[in-house]
Amino acid sequence: MISIKDIAKKAGVSISTVSYALNGNPKVTEETSARILKIAREMDYVPNAAARTLKSRSSKIIGVYLTDFSGAFYGEVLQGMKEVLNKRGYDLIVCSGSYSHRLLPQRMIDGAIVLDHSFASEELLQLAERGHKLVVLDRELNHPNVNQVHLDNKAGAALAVEYVIEKGHRKLYVVTGPQGSYDSKQRLQAAKQAIERNPDVVYVEIEGNFTKESGELAAKQIMKEYKEPVAVFCLNDEMAIGLYNTLVKADFRIGEQIHIIGFDNIELTQYTQPRLATIDYSKRKWGALASEQLIKLIMGVPVEHERIYVTLIEGGSVGEG
């Protein structure tokens, strides 16, 4: 491994001069600087990150924690994060699993964005307490070193429920996410509230877990109980797609017999026929905003919690009731 020491030797100067030259410090002559830079390039010198991190106490790397790597859904969110971070001179790395939690306390990364409900809030709080900067997207966590960037789940759920009610439906299934999910809880709570405002609406809850499989299971239950047209609010699109496919295979007519609305507006929703109604928000913006908040936290700029707004996307999957 070639270090500034090697360059110094070759250039016949001291290591500090090399360091200055490499860092563009105007203290050194144009001439010496040019010579040093040339030698550095010739030896293709690359600074050692560990040494730099040790000295500067910052690695310029941000980690994002995901529950798993299957993230079809997270692609855009991550893209949004990366763009902002790179622009600010930071690298983004994606981590998953508790094994990687060490990266933060060991100071391998300067901060983290959390989108992984299997990462315990207590552990996060401890990290925050130790001075680590965090942005959480999937829970509430109040600490000066933690910022929250949440979806406006409540507004979204209310929009969805009001939409189907407005369309004339009076029997409504709600397929939930997993127990631990913050998003699911929020959406469910708001959905219930919206339903309660319409006392003539009958409502049935089905427990799901945000996977396509759980949507399929829900479909089976719904088909078994089927007597008259009903509406189904799946708390995410993944489940809505599973539900949708299963019902279509069983020759149910979506948008006539069974009306479906999802949440997230994942890419797949566009391909269903009729189109799946859903709740949309900018995933890219979600990631971008999370990154910006984290950078601010790291720079010591005061920040407020942020919110990503959502809109309703109508679709043929919800017809007139």
Add this chain to the structure above:
Amino acid sequence: MISIKDIAKKAGVSISTVSYALNGNPKVTEETSARILKIAREMDYVPNAAARTLKSRSSKIIGVYLTDFSGAFYGEVLQGMKEVLNKRGYDLIVCSGSYSHRLLPQRMIDGAIVLDHSFASEELLQLAERGHKLVVLDRELNHPNVNQVHLDNKAGAALAVEYVIEKGHRKLYVVTGPQGSYDSKQRLQAAKQAIERNPDVVYVEIEGNFTKESGELAAKQIMKEYKEPVAVFCLNDEMAIGLYNTLVKADFRIGEQIHIIGFDNIELTQYTQPRLATIDYSKRKWGALASEQLIKLIMGVPVEHERIYVTLIEGGSVGEG
């Protein structure tokens, strides 16, 4: 940040004693060691990764480079990598984009697995030349510091082509991947060879790029040219699904009028009706093997290039011709 120095002060011993104790070196008394460990725990000391990396010249982190983060398809591959690496005491981080290329030369990671054809082979070769250990999954690259773990694309493509020919089809479209893709080239080449062995088969090539959208475009072309039943070999499932959906929407009967076979056996293929025929291989194993090869390279164990074998999965999407 709390360091061994702080612990030493509190324990009234020297920093080396602390270091020994923490590393379980039998040089220090059980007693002193216990006392030091207790203090360390109380202060919840965590070793600084930068310092350790600087000293040990190894970060115990492996990076995997992906073209983008959308990787619905890569989930299992990454999972396979992570399991092996964690077992060996390494962390896995996922990177994307040229900005992150620096992690390797700066020695922030001990090695890399590459599944990103936008990462130039020349650059990889330079890195290998500098002594960095690499495993490539998406290209051929011969260098002592580089190992290859490839899918058996040729066998897979041959299997696919032979399958449709055996089913009696004599007109065959092949929808390719993007120009730069190693997998696409390999599959196409083997497909052509298999076709040439059957001179009565008519064959048309359609250029795609491995995305669902290009599958949709291919579908449009095929529909326009449609006169009699034809078979289509999509060089990956993603495109096959796009093709499939588009054809179904246009009321074509899959497995009767148009016969489709894909490659990869992604999860979605199970959900199509009829099931999409495809080429399967263990994605988890691919990742696991890549990791093992990398670890061996790092440890200086000699390695041969490896290959992941594939099998044919029959499906109703290819009917009798």
Add this chain to the structure above:
DNA sequence: TTGTAGGCGTTATCAG
């Protein structure tokens, strides 16, 4: 058994 000291590569302070 424990302590002293040097070094990993970089940056930054302070003399010269």
Add this chain to the structure above:
DNA sequence: CTGATAACGCCTACAA
């Protein structure tokens, strides 16, 4: 303008 020198936190001969 340039160079010695210390420091970041950790590890490890070697000395005591």
